[in-house]
Amino acid sequence: MRIIKPCTYTVLSLALASVTQMTMAQDAHHSMPMSAQHELHSSLDSSHQEMQTGIESSQIEHAEHAEHAEHAEHANVSSIASRAASAQHPVDHKREHGGQIYQATEIDSRWLNNADGRGSLKTEIESRIGTDENKLFIKLHADKAESQDADYAAQVMYSRMISDFWDAQIGARYRVDEHQVTDKEQLDAAVGLHGLAPYFFETDAYLYLGAEKQVSFSLETERDLLLTQKLILKPYLNLDVVLSDDSAYAQKTGLSAVWLGLETRYEINKKLMPFIDVAYSYEKGNQHTAWQAETGSEKQWWYGAGVRLKF
Structure with missing residues (x-):
């Protein structure tokens, strides 16, 4: 079974919630007065903005995790290279x-x-x-x-x-x-x-x-x-x-x-x-x-x- 990453799971949850709200809104659209329809549109717009903000936050968090992983990998490579260089050219402390x-x-x-x-x-x-x-x-x-x-x-x-x-x-x-x-x-x-x-x-x-x-x-x-x-x-x-x-x-x-x-x-x-x-x-x-x-x-x-x- 494939494991869904936290970032992907968050995006799918927000998208599903948005679609559900839009469907319910369309069903109720024809049966409510104009003032109520205006309030519904405002609520939908706010939900859409929140979903977009959540998606962007998840993308930023995922990018930060990837950047940290890349830095850690570079640090490990540098440490291994430094130890290898020390083994090939040991420092002579005899005079000290x-x-x-x-x-x-x-x-x-x-x-x-x-x-x-x-x-x-x-x-x-x-x-x-x-x-x-x-x-x-x-x-x-x-x-x-x-x-x-x-x-x-x-x-x-x-x-x-x-x-x-x-x-x-x-x-x-x-x-x-x-x-x-x-x-x-x-x-x-x-x-x-x-x-x-x-x-x-x-x-x-x-x-x-x-x-x-x-x-x-x-x-x-x-x-x-x-x-x-x-x-x-x-x-x-x-x-x-x-x-x-x-x-x-x-x-x-x-x-x-x-x-x-x-x-x-x-x-x-x-x-x-x-x-x-x-x-x-x-x-x-x-x-x-x-x-x-x-x-x-x-x-x-x-x-x-x-x-x-x-x-």
Whole structure:
């Protein structure tokens, strides 16, 4: 059975009512006076106008429904086309979510004196470049005791993020020790972790593998304690552990060196930060070999000041 649309049903109903009224009017036309006939004509005209208005309203309503349906169809087509275009050409938000490349460099230079009045200049430079996931670390270290030649070390590490707070690193370390007659230059493989330990301790832990069974482990950890927004305390711990060493200038195995200190710095701004430093050090000494005599352990306090630059 065909279903009659509301618009068509309304038009047919109005037309049938009009025809019925006209038939009844014609039957009564001949039997009524002139005044009544005039009133009947007026009523018929009014009914005809109402029917015409109803037909026009139904047509307008039908046209509006058709227009809405057409707009909805166009909107669905546009939505499908937009999704298809997005699937073919996905938007790359990598730069907005950690994919941008950044660079940071820190220079730390301090002059320390021990209880005997002997001074030592220590300088460290650390530079990193890359994204949040992949970075290149370059570390330079120079240690020059008063009236002695300096020792140098350069370390290059590839760093890969393995969790929210830790990077795994692998690379190499190059060392120069001017105190030695032979084997002044050494090259070690390095592997380690860089990140934030629990309770916000910034930590670097490395295992070094070198020639002549030189295997050692180093740990550096520190934490900032804010007294004010500019005055900051930083306790720190640096230690070295020798696991094995058969070189000509071998160090004693076990805990080889420890630096435990407290740095107090004032941040003039985020690029310039002077500080004072107090530290306690322990060094275990060297083994007896054909190239060196055995030395005992040393314990001493150090006092000094320095400056840190960041850019």
